[in-house]
Amino acid sequence: MLDLEKKLENLKTPEIELLSHKQKLRALLLERYAQKQVFSPFKGAVPLGFALIVLFALVLRFPAFQRQDIALAKEIALRDADFKLLIEQGGIIKETQLSDSKAYMLVDLGESDAGNTQKLAAPLSVSGLTFLVEVDFKEKKVSQIKELSQPSLSFSQKEEAAVREISQQSERVKKEIPLEAEIKEIRPVLIQLKLVKKGNKVEVLPEKEAMIIYQKNGQSWEGMIDLKTASVKKIELVGEKE
């Protein structure tokens, strides 16, 4: 039996990892985690009956709690003169998130309309094109309209390593770029701003992709990598570079 034991100890085993599966499962787990947090106060520790009584009391005590949804947030916001003007000037509500007794909206103003924002009574800057609007359900009013500045972007070492790995594993890269081409630069590119719910808070976070520059013998290729789906979205030859 020792021979078998020795053979098993020295056996070459497969070292395989499926990066696409890993990334997609990670995204699914984090999504489920967020859902779990939203519903967790009503699960497990708090008996269902007690939770129902509390809910019922809240509904009776605070009429605003009867309805705190996206439609109501829009309804309240449209009663605000500044918000109304923003929408009339071409502002588009990109995203809405609810948190506690507030709603948050991201409103995008197209570049062509940005110049008209001086008409707004609130002190809004004309340079920004995305606005964060906070609606207070209790007060039934818009409590804040804030212009969002462009965030400074960077990649952590882990993100950069992930970009390199996606590039290395990509069949598209292997097909379209010579094997000896080197990665000269990896740069984060802002795709859009997103509202992300973290516990009871809502934060504005940048959604970024990676621009990756490959070079070989003076020739350069530019690729775009989507970290969320772990995929290479675009590759193009951008010509000669010194």
Place this chain on the structure above:
Amino acid sequence: MSPEEEKDLVKKAKIDSEAFGRLYDEYYSKIFGYVLKRTGNLEIAQDVVSETFLKALKNIKKFQWQSFFGKKPLFGAWLYRIASNEIANFFRHKKPAISLGSAPDPVFGKDLFGEIVVAEQKLKDCQDFLLIQKEILGLPEKYQEVLVLRFFEKKQIKEIAEILGKREGTIKSLIHRGLKKLRQKMPPI
């Protein structure tokens, strides 16, 4: 990651998704490797690993560093235990595949397909492993677990004991009997 760092991270992971993500990053490859070596099949491995981490997410709040035969099991051992149970469940019920979301976009699909083709080839390149793995798969489950953990995952006896929730002496005896049974099934070496 030291056991203390891991303990802190597990504590945070009960309330913080980012901490759970870090634990996932730390353990995905290990659990995937273990499940693949147990099943010898990439598709089944993906399903079982998905189910394992979904179970871990569901039960993370219940996870406690309980004393077990005088030892405190690490988070990794807990994950291996879930994976072992899921493998058993899979073969018992032949569960349908877990959907990781709506239909993948074409670019993602293309990359995953390419990855699987490469991975299948890597797996085929390990012919000796596949032959022995197939024989192990024919053994009762209790022997499969110990043999894969001991010889393919290179785990120490005490680690296996922790993962499977058994005493070290029991593990040694299971390995001995498992090897004996495997020897009977295998051609002479």
